[in-house]
Amino acid sequence: TLASVTVPSLLAGCNSHDMSAMNMGGETATAVTEGSFTTPLRLLDTASPSGPLSAKSTTEAIVAGKNARVLGYRDGMLGPTFRVTSGATVDLRFLNALTEETNIHWHGLLVPANMDGHPAQLVGAGQSFNYTFRLDQAATMAWYHPHPHGKTAKQAYMGLAGLFIVETPTEKALSLPSGAYELPLILQDKRLDASGSPQYNPSMNDVMLGYMGEIVTVNGVASPMHSVATRMYRLRLVNGSNGRLYNLALSTGAQFWVIGSDGGLLSAPEGVTSLLLAPGERADLLVDFSSVPVGTEVYLKSNTFSGGGAQGQQAFNLLKFVVSKAETETFRLPARLETVTPLAASVATKTRTFDIGIAMQAMQGMNMTGMHTINGKVFSMNRIDETVKLGDTEIWEFNNTQGDEPHPMHLHGAFFQVLSRTGGRNALTASEKGWKDTVLVMPGERVRIVVPFTKPGTFVFHCHNLEHGDDGMMGNYQVA
Ligand code: C2O
Ligand code: CU
Ligand code: CU
Structure with missing residues (x-):
């Protein structure tokens, strides 16, 4: 084990054997062990999006009969599902009852930058913060999780994650299966x-x-x-x-x-x-x-x-x-769901290219932190990597042609459409025909997205492989 590491949470297990596996495609994935599929599925409880919400240490029977120590936004792992109609105001008094700092990022909600849970906006242990914002967006299922840099992976993994459903009259009119x-x-x-x-x-x-x-x-x-x-x-x-x-x-x-x-x-x-x-x-x-x-x-x-x-x-x-x-089904699959107007590449005012993956120079000198980079750079809290004009639409291209790891790239503060994928799978998937906030870039792929920037302020964009994000595969962009 390296003695001089500075990010112990990520580097505790670094050794020469691991070194030889790096970037060679030689990583070993933990195999899945299936259980007996006899424990009933838990249906997540819903809560009103105004009132108290706390992150705390709690217990949960992940495996029947064993009481696991976990983190949660409730008594038990995970968090309540918030369900709101677009246009409503969210007002949550968040209490950090953990022993370390945390915050909440609303992944998939278009909220003002100061409510977005940027890694610089932390809530200290024992401290509170009011997350207040008005929602105005299409019907979707978003989610929420912590975003303290270097600790996001651990906190989300230990159980801090919940769902946030936004509804609209347009969606209601489709009478999709409910209840x-x-x-x-x-x-x-x-x-x-x-x-x-x-x-x-x-x-x-x-x-x-x-x-x-x-x-x-x-x-x-x-x-x-x-x-x-x-x-x-x-x-x-x-x-x-x-x-x-x-x-x-x-x-x-x-x-x-x-x-x-x-x-x-x-x-x-x-x-x-x-x-x-x-x-x-x-x-x-x-x-x-x-x-x-x-x-x-x-x-x-x-x-x-x-x-x-x-x-x-x-x-x-x-x-x-x-x-x-046995029940009688009367629901018919609707032919049309929602108007998704495709954004043409020609409306973009600028194209930015991001090389994503392992920067070899970051590996040299055995500096084992921050191997995962964007354009060769490790995340820096106060550095603005990209400056965007409010109201502009841009093309962002993620280039994973040098790497051998999948990178799901995520933008805060914007939804985008996927324009093209070349290399690798060479095609868009069914779900990429709609608005996205995270796009998978497989090894060998170059994926172009078109993004309208409608929210002012500083947001992050990063790989949603949470270890990669914590390792530095994240940047700041500022919309002004
Ligand atoms: Cu769900 Cu910045 O992430
Ligand atoms: Cu997000
Ligand atoms: Cu990644």
């Missing part, structure tokens, strides 16, 4: 010790690949099951994992529909048989159980995929549905 037929789901993988508690002590391998666990949880429960009726279900998923990608599919191989993405509904449903979901991304899906015989078990699973190195080589189940009740 018991709408399931908001948080996917996170955990590495548990003998007591069933998640441990966060990343090795160098984990910094390269992202911290992965052998236990995949859905809403904080390992290998859960859920009884469904013969109806259409709306599954609203966020990949809240630090580094793991999920290639979502049904065990029957059946088609399902993508109806929405990070920033709202697509213009029309897109039928798919699998969908890759990277950390930070959301998927709004319709799954049709209406003609599945009662008694059938159908798993939501993750299929293998290419480009992700070792982690893409394993298929595993996430959640078991048991079709247990």
Whole structure:
């Protein structure tokens, strides 16, 4: 172990063996161990977006019968789901009841810069902060999590993450499956010790690949099951994992529909048989159980995929549905969902290019911090990397052609559309036909996005592999 490291949380496990695995594609991914799929899925409780909210140390039975020590925005892991109508005001009195600083970033909500949970806006241990903002955006499922630089990965991993659903009359008019037929789901993988508690002590391998666990949880429960009726279900998923990608599919191989993405509904449903979901991304899906015989078990699973190195080589189940009740379905898949006007590349006033990945110069001299960079630079809190004119639309290009790690790139303070992907998968996915705030850039890929900047202030953009972000793969941009 290196004695002189300065970021112990990320470097505790650095050794020469890890060094040899670096950037050679030789990383080893933690394999997933499936449980028995007998524990009922936890349905996340909802809360009003005005009132108190605290981050605290608490307990949760991630694995049935074992009381894990975790962090949460509630009594238990994760947080309440906020559900509001666009136009409403959010007013949360946040108390940091942790023993270290934290803050809250509203991932997917367009909020003023001073409410966005920039890593410079910290709330000290025992301190409070009022998150107050008025929402004005399309219907979508956003989420919230901490953003203290160097500690985001650990805090989110230990359980600080929650959902935030924004509704609009346009969406309501579609009468999409709701109530018991709408399931908001948080996917996170955990590495548990003998007591069933998640441990966060990343090795160098984990910094390269992202911290992965052998236990995949859905809403904080390992290998859960859920009884469904013969109806259409709306599954609203966020990949809240630090580094793991999920290639979502049904065990029957059946088609399902993508109806929405990070920033709202697509213009029309897109039928798919699998969908890759990277950390930070959301998927709004319709799954049709209406003609599945009662008694059938159908798993939501993750299929293998290419480009992700070792982690893409394993298929595993996430959640078991048991079709247990016959009901008559009257819902019809709408032909149109929402107006998504494509932004033309020609409206952009500027193109910026970002080389993302490992900077070899940062590795030299055994300075093991900040290997993950954007344009060769490690994040610096007070450096403005890009200056953008308020109201401008720009093309940002992420270039991962030199690297061998997937990087889900995320912008705060803006939604964007994906223009093109060359190299690697060479195509856009179904969910990339809508508004996004996080876009997956696989090894070998060059992805161009078109971004209208509508919020003034300083925001960060970063890789949502949380180990990469904490390692420095983040920049500041200022809209003025
Ligand atoms: Cu969900 Cu800056 O991230
Ligand atoms: Cu965000
Ligand atoms: Cu990354």
